[in-house]
Amino acid sequence: MRINSGKQKLSNQGVAKRAVLLPILVFLLIAMSLAPTASADPVVDGKFTIAIIPDTQNEVEYSAPVQGEWFKNRTQYLANNKNNLDLRFVIHTGDVANWPAYDPDQLPIASDAIAVLDNVNIRSQLSIGNHDTAAVYIGGSAVPGGNIPALVRDTTAFNAAFPVSRYPGIVTFEANKVDNAYQTFEAEGKKWLVLTLELWPRTAAVNWAKGVVENHPDYNVIIQTHSYLTGSGNIEQSNGGYGANSPQYVYDNLVKLYPNIKFVFSGHTGLAAKREDTGVNGNKIVSIVGAFHSSTNNPVQLLEIDAVNGTASTRFYAPLDGYEWTQYNWTFSGLNFVPPSSTPTYLMYEEFNSQADGVAPANWILNTSGGTATVQSFPSVSEKSMRLQKLGTTGYAAGMKKFTSQTSGIVTYDTWVLPQETAGIKQIMVRNYDALKIASIVAFENGNIKVNAWTNVQTFVANQWYHIVVKLNQNNKTFEVFVDDVSRGTFNYYHSDTNDLGEMLFSIPPDYTGTFFVSDIRVSK
Structure with missing residues (x-):
C-alpha cells in the first residue's frame, strides 16, 4: 500500500510557464510513448482506501458523544492513519447533524471534526440528509405546519458550515450549494469521480448527474446519496413522502445506465447491508448502506480498492473503542475499473508555432479597430504566442475563434496568458457560436483577476504567465x-x-x- 500518497503538480502559482514547459513536454511525449494510458498518479501496489462516515446526527446532539468528541475522534483516527491506509478520500452519507436549522450548536461540531481532515489535506465530500435540512424540527419530527417538500431543499445552514469555497476543485449543480456536486482525484493509475446527489433528488439534479457521468467516461464513478438502500439491502422504492424521485428512479435513470459507475453509498436506515447489481453495459455495481445511529461508539466504513485487480473489500470499525463489526466484512470482485483515456477530444487546439512572426494569426476572426493581433516568437521561437496590443484607448485589439457548437455537457478550456502590465483590462470570454451571449468572463483588471467583471478571485503581477482553466457546465449554466x-x-x-x-x-x-500574450489554447469535451 502506498505510503506517500501526495501528488506534486507540474506548475504552481508563480512558476514561469516557458521555463518549465519544454522539459515537461519532452517528458510527456516520452511517457506517452511508453504507457498505454494517461494518469498523474502511478501504480504502486494498486491499493488505496476511501473512508465512508455514516449518520453522525447523534454525535452532535447527545451529551455523551458531544462531550467525548466522538466525531472528531473518528476524523483524527483517519488523519493519523492517512499514510497507513493510503487514504485518498472521505465521504459522509448524510445526516451529518440532527436539526441544525433550529440548533446553531450542531454544525460547528461537525465542521470542527471535518477540519481535522482539511488540516492534513484529506479531501472530503458530504451528502445532505433529511436531518441536515430545514424540514426536520427540534426532536426529529417534521416542522409543524411546514411545507416539507420545499423545506427539504432548504440547506442554508448546511451550506454556511460547508460552503463551496471549502472544497477546491468541487463542481456543483447549483451555484454556491454543495447539495449536488462532484470532485475528481487519481489513485493507483485510475481516475475517480465522487458524485453527491441530494436526498430523493429532483429530476433536474439526476439529469445533471447523467451529464457529469457521460462527460467523464474514463473516470470510475462513486455515487453517494443519503437514501438509496433499505436496511435489508433492497433499493428503496419510496421518496420518503416529501422528496422528488425515489432511489429506484435514481437506479433506473442513472446508476444502471453507465459502465463507469462502480459504487453507490448511502445511510439513513438500518445498520449495514450490501447488494450487487449488473448495469445495462454488463458492469458490476456495488451498493452499501451504513447508518448505525450508534449510541455507544463511532463507526466508519473503510473501503480498500484494488484498482489493478478490480476488487474491493470493506469493513466497519469504531476508533473510539476499537470495535469491528466483522459480520459486515465484505469483498467484491469483477469490478473491472475503467482505465484513463490518453486522448481527450479537442474542439480547439492552437499553439501558433507553425505561423510566421508578425502576421495575423491564421483562422482567427480579428477586431483590430484600436490595436494589433499578431503571432510573436514569445517567449521563444519554439513556443509562440498571439500578442494583442493597444497603444491608444479607442477601439479593440481582439481575437476570436469558433469551435463546434456544444449544447450540453462540460466544455473545458485551458490556456496560458501573460499580461504585460497590471493596469487596464485584458479579457478571456467564452460565447455562444453566434457571439450573441456570454457564458464566462475571466479578466485581468488593475492587478486583480476577476470573474464575470465583478468578482475578485486573486491578484496578479505583470510579466508572469498564468495557467487558466475553465470548466463550463452547459447542463446547469455554471462554470468553475x-x-x-x-x-x-x-x-x-x-x-x-x-x-x-x-x-x-x-x-x-x-x-x-x-x-496581452496568449498561448497554448485548448478547448476539449
Missing part, C-alpha cells in the same frame, strides 16, 4: 475557474440564457491600453 491549478470557485453564466458554447474570445477593450 482554476488559476495555476487552484480552484477559484464556481459561478453562474454571465448570460443565463446562453444555449450553446462555440467561441473563444481574447481582447483588450476600448478605453484601455496594454499588451
Whole structure:
C-alpha cells in the first residue's frame, strides 16, 4: 500500500510557464510513448482506501458523544492513519447533524471534526440528509405546519458550515450549494469521480448527474446519496413522502445506465447491508448502506480498492473503542475499473508555432479597430504566442475563434496568458457560436483577476504567465475557474440564457491600453 500518497503538480502559482514547459513536454511525449494510458498518479501496489462516515446526527446532539468528541475522534483516527491506509478520500452519507436549522450548536461540531481532515489535506465530500435540512424540527419530527417538500431543499445552514469555497476543485449543480456536486482525484493509475446527489433528488439534479457521468467516461464513478438502500439491502422504492424521485428512479435513470459507475453509498436506515447489481453495459455495481445511529461508539466504513485487480473489500470499525463489526466484512470482485483515456477530444487546439512572426494569426476572426493581433516568437521561437496590443484607448485589439457548437455537457478550456502590465483590462470570454451571449468572463483588471467583471478571485503581477482553466457546465449554466491549478470557485453564466458554447474570445477593450500574450489554447469535451 502506498505510503506517500501526495501528488506534486507540474506548475504552481508563480512558476514561469516557458521555463518549465519544454522539459515537461519532452517528458510527456516520452511517457506517452511508453504507457498505454494517461494518469498523474502511478501504480504502486494498486491499493488505496476511501473512508465512508455514516449518520453522525447523534454525535452532535447527545451529551455523551458531544462531550467525548466522538466525531472528531473518528476524523483524527483517519488523519493519523492517512499514510497507513493510503487514504485518498472521505465521504459522509448524510445526516451529518440532527436539526441544525433550529440548533446553531450542531454544525460547528461537525465542521470542527471535518477540519481535522482539511488540516492534513484529506479531501472530503458530504451528502445532505433529511436531518441536515430545514424540514426536520427540534426532536426529529417534521416542522409543524411546514411545507416539507420545499423545506427539504432548504440547506442554508448546511451550506454556511460547508460552503463551496471549502472544497477546491468541487463542481456543483447549483451555484454556491454543495447539495449536488462532484470532485475528481487519481489513485493507483485510475481516475475517480465522487458524485453527491441530494436526498430523493429532483429530476433536474439526476439529469445533471447523467451529464457529469457521460462527460467523464474514463473516470470510475462513486455515487453517494443519503437514501438509496433499505436496511435489508433492497433499493428503496419510496421518496420518503416529501422528496422528488425515489432511489429506484435514481437506479433506473442513472446508476444502471453507465459502465463507469462502480459504487453507490448511502445511510439513513438500518445498520449495514450490501447488494450487487449488473448495469445495462454488463458492469458490476456495488451498493452499501451504513447508518448505525450508534449510541455507544463511532463507526466508519473503510473501503480498500484494488484498482489493478478490480476488487474491493470493506469493513466497519469504531476508533473510539476499537470495535469491528466483522459480520459486515465484505469483498467484491469483477469490478473491472475503467482505465484513463490518453486522448481527450479537442474542439480547439492552437499553439501558433507553425505561423510566421508578425502576421495575423491564421483562422482567427480579428477586431483590430484600436490595436494589433499578431503571432510573436514569445517567449521563444519554439513556443509562440498571439500578442494583442493597444497603444491608444479607442477601439479593440481582439481575437476570436469558433469551435463546434456544444449544447450540453462540460466544455473545458485551458490556456496560458501573460499580461504585460497590471493596469487596464485584458479579457478571456467564452460565447455562444453566434457571439450573441456570454457564458464566462475571466479578466485581468488593475492587478486583480476577476470573474464575470465583478468578482475578485486573486491578484496578479505583470510579466508572469498564468495557467487558466475553465470548466463550463452547459447542463446547469455554471462554470468553475482554476488559476495555476487552484480552484477559484464556481459561478453562474454571465448570460443565463446562453444555449450553446462555440467561441473563444481574447481582447483588450476600448478605453484601455496594454499588451496581452496568449498561448497554448485548448478547448476539449
